[in-house]
Amino acid sequence: MLNSAPIFKKEIGSYFLSPIAYVVITMFLILSGYFFYSTVAYYSLISLQAMQNPYMVSGLNLTEGLISPFFANIGIIAMLIIPMLTMRLFAEEKKSGTVELLFTYPLRDLDILMGKFFAASVVYLVPIAVTLIYVFFIRSLTELPFGPVLAGYLGLILMGEAFIALGIFISSTTENQIIAAIITFGLLLLLWVIGWAANFTGPLFGKILNELSLVRHFESFSKGVIDIKDVVFYLLFTFYCLFLTCRVIESKRWRG
Amino acid sequence: MIEIQNLTKRYGHIKAVENISFTVQKGEILGFLGPNGAGKTTTMRVLTGYFPPTDGKVKVAGYDITEKPLEVKKRIGYLPENVALYKDMRVIDYLKFVGRVKGIKKSPKLKQQVSNVIELCGIGDMQKRIIGKLSKGYRQRVGLAQALLGDPEVLILDEPTVGLDPKQIVEIRKLIKELGGERTIILSTHILPEVQMICERVIIINDGKIAAIDTPDNLNRQLSKQLVVLMEIEGDPQKIVSTLENVDGVIEVKQKRKGKVKQYEVITRPEKDIRRDLAQAVFENQLGLYELKTVEMSLEEIFLKLVTQEEHHA
Numbered sequence A: 001m002l003n004s005a006p007i008f009k010k011e012i013g014s015y016f017l018s019p020i021a022y023v024v025i026t027m028f029l030i031l032s033g034y035f036f037y038s039t040v041a042y043y044s045l046i047s048l049q050a051m052q053n054p055y056m057v058s059g060l061n062l063t064e065g066l067i068s069p070f071f072a073n074i075g076i077i078a079m080l081i082i083p084m085l086t087m088r089l090f091a092e093e094k095k096s097g098t099v100e101l102l103f104t105y106p107l108r109d110l111d112i113l114m115g116k117f118f119a120a121s122v123v124y125l126v127p128i129a130v131t132l133i134y135v136f137f138i139r140s141l142t143e144l145p146f147g148p149v150l151a152g153y154l155g156l157i158l159m160g161e162a163f164i165a166l167g168i169f170i171s172s173t174t175e176n177q178i179i180a181a182i183i184t185f186g187l188l189l190l191l192w193v194i195g196w197a198a199n200f201t202g203p204l205f206g207k208i209l210n211e212l213s214l215v216r217h218f219e220s221f222s223k224g225v226i227d228i229k230d231v232v233f234y235l236l237f238t239f240y241c242l243f244l245t246c247r248v249i250e251s252k253r254w255r256g
Numbered sequence B: 001m002i003e004i005q006n007l008t009k010r011y012g013h014i015k016a017v018e019n020i021s022f023t024v025q026k027g028e029i030l031g032f033l034g035p036n037g038a039g040k041t042t043t044m045r046v047l048t049g050y051f052p053p054t055d056g057k058v059k060v061a062g063y064d065i066t067e068k069p070l071e072v073k074k075r076i077g078y079l080p081e082n083v084a085l086y087k088d089m090r091v092i093d094y095l096k097f098v099g100r101v102k103g104i105k106k107s108p109k110l111k112q113q114v115s116n117v118i119e120l121c122g123i124g125d126m127q128k129r130i131i132g133k134l135s136k137g138y139r140q141r142v143g144l145a146q147a148l149l150g151d152p153e154v155l156i157l158d159e160p161t162v163g164l165d166p167k168q169i170v171e172i173r174k175l176i177k178e179l180g181g182e183r184t185i186i187l188s189t190h191i192l193p194e195v196q197m198i199c200e201r202v203i204i205i206n207d208g209k210i211a212a213i214d215t216p217d218n219l220n221r222q223l224s225k226q227l228v229v230l231m232e233i234e235g236d237p238q239k240i241v242s243t244l245e246n247v248d249g250v251i252e253v254k255q256k257r258k259g260k261v262k263q264y265e266v267i268t269r270p271e272k273d274i275r276r277d278l279a280q281a282v283f284e285n286q287l288g289l290y291e292l293k294t295v296e297m298s299l300e301e302i303f304l305k306l307v308t309q310e311e312h313h314a
């Protein structure tokens, strides 16, 4: 049985004791609000033009014109803010020396790790949940397909967990929070755009790069498709990062 | 209660602790005495399960630290050297967190235990304060309070009085003494009188090895009796022995090595350093002095070193 509740509670507390959680959530909402506004404005502009030009109508639908860009944008914001949520999780404990007591309490490494992981997840999921307001707003104006919205949110959750797992892993490898944030962001960005290289590498290597691309697997979610392959990709990515983190924190060098 | 067998701990190539063995009985207060860098912290970190030993066996309450780390950790309260606490938390919230981590789940019981340790450690007035804003003395008490939560059978305190002012030192020492009795306590220090005041038994550790294990009184008796000087002198042995024995402060002279230049062990009273008088006596009698030194890191020397350090502190 996992005994993560005390660590989880403490981490949630420290997120809200320091300004980090507020800043991150506020930034998230401002950015997503802006993206939402501009997507809607653009969509209504196109709709207006489409009304005057009936040939365009066939290429216009709510999922592609509105929902898909909306989720893609939130995905990018997630990539920006998650490194800021995860950077402190282990780096701060190591730097301040609080690890010494933490690792002598009757907890397993996994209890500690999962407590931190869930705490970061909750702080990430709060603003994601707030974006539901936008969804209800659209629904009040027009008929909104339920399926694609659900798929999009599932994608955001799965991708966010993968980001958080990578961030925690990086945080466990350094005692400098800023370095942890920068490396996490750099890796996320790299894994986001890695598919671009697929265009000019060989077919086999290109396929591998495409499979590694974080955005590639998110695309189908944001288009309203839940593909089991993508679900598995994010879950495996998350588990693997958490596994690596466990190995790092149990290593002697880390504690020495 | 605690069994340590042939414990060795290396950091990379640095040997911090080498082949240490000792046991601690239930209810005993054991002092861990040694200069900085002797390996006290390293031994304690192994004992608390912070990192595994490179070699050897450690058992607490019958549980092996590598096989059943959780069982061991449940029974140990640890106060690290220069304890680092979560600076942004309030004292009371921090202690509740530690209580929960140590498995005290039920709310009334948790509250009860937390207020018990708060009272015991005298931090009642500070419980609403942010830990980062506390003075060093109070932070040390909060550290002690978190160690006491969960009522552990074993307390491990790493240099609990370092960095405190004299009044705080007296208070903390008194508190530790009160905590003994049922509990088994291991306490490290590099200050000799501290062990004499608090501990029932002392382990002197130096350079990663155990130099002596005894009661403070016994060690003290041994220490105050003698000081050994090794000399290499050329000349007639009988004349040398009688010359040295005539120096004021010498208790006994033993001839150690045969050959042209012989070695003598001169046992002296510790009150006064008479190495200069010894050398003078050798010259005046026209004997050839080749070497004169106090015996390398004998128990006495380690003690002397420690005592001088304490004098520097005072």
Ligand SMILES: Nc1ncnc2c1ncn2[C@@H]1O[C@H](COP(=O)(O)OP(=O)(O)O)[C@@H](O)[C@H]1O
Pocket (backbone or CB within 6 Å): A256, B011, B014, B015, B016, B034, B035, B036, B037, B038, B039, B040, B041, B042, B043
């Ligand atoms: N993390 C570490 N890495 C390398 N060497 C260390 C580390 N910690 C301690 N040492 C070395 O191990 C030896 C014992 O240190 P320590 O156990 O801290 O001694 P004490 O607590 O008695 O002052 C010292 O020589 C110290 O330099």
Ligand SMILES: [Mg+2]
Pocket (backbone or CB within 6 Å): B037, B040, B041, B042, B081, B158, B159
């Ligand atoms: Mg030390």
